[in-house]
Amino acid sequence: MDPLNNFSLYRKALEAAMGEASQSKDESCVVPFFSLLVKDIYFLHEGVSNKLPNSHIRFGKCMALARLVSQILSWKDTVLPYPRVHSVLNYLMTIPVHTDDELQLASYEIEAPENDWEKRKYQELRLLLGSFGHRIRRVSTPASPASPTASNFFPIKEMDEN
Numbered sequence: 001m002d003p004l005n006n007f008s009l010y011r012k013a014l015e016a017a018m019g020e021a022s023q024s025k026d027e028s029c030v031v032p033f034f035s036l037l038v039k040d041i042y043f044l045h046e047g048v049s050n051k052l053p054n055s056h057i058r059f060g061k062c063m064a065l066a067r068l069v070s071q072i073l074s075w076k077d078t079v080l081p082y083p084r085v086h087s088v089l090n091y092l093m094t095i096p097v098h099t100d101d102e103l104q105l106a107s108y109e110i111e112a113p114e115n116d117w118e119k120r121k122y123q124e125l126r127l128l129l130g131s132f133g134h135r136i137r138r139v140s141t142p143a144s145p146a147s148p149t150a151s152n153f154f155p156i157k158e159m160d161e162n
Contacts, residue, residue: 001033007036010036014030014033018030029078031075040068041065041069044064044068045065048061101125104121105122108121108125
């Protein structure tokens, strides 16, 4: 993805794909780059004031936020006819969720801190959490989900179909 012009090429491609998916009679879906949507919502919320200079409410901001949120809700509510793969669902539902501090420590362990502030922060995190590298579980995909070792990577348990 090219970040030039606020990801304009990606945004045009996404808009075209959404148009095609809405016109298509087959089972197609659009999977957006969620981080960019979150960035858009954050900067719209934080970067644009709620009131105009004359103290009136900035309804344009409200409408823009509503459009972004309604897009996310429509993608979330899309029902696709593809079968569920329980081992993948189980993996996604049970993968550890790391705190911001753990993620920042992992980032520093992958890419060394560059300035004094980052070095101090890294030392604080190391004292607080220890080394993060030993806690990251490396997952490699087995050759086949039906292989005898698949349960080592994707523990299978019954999940709700809903």
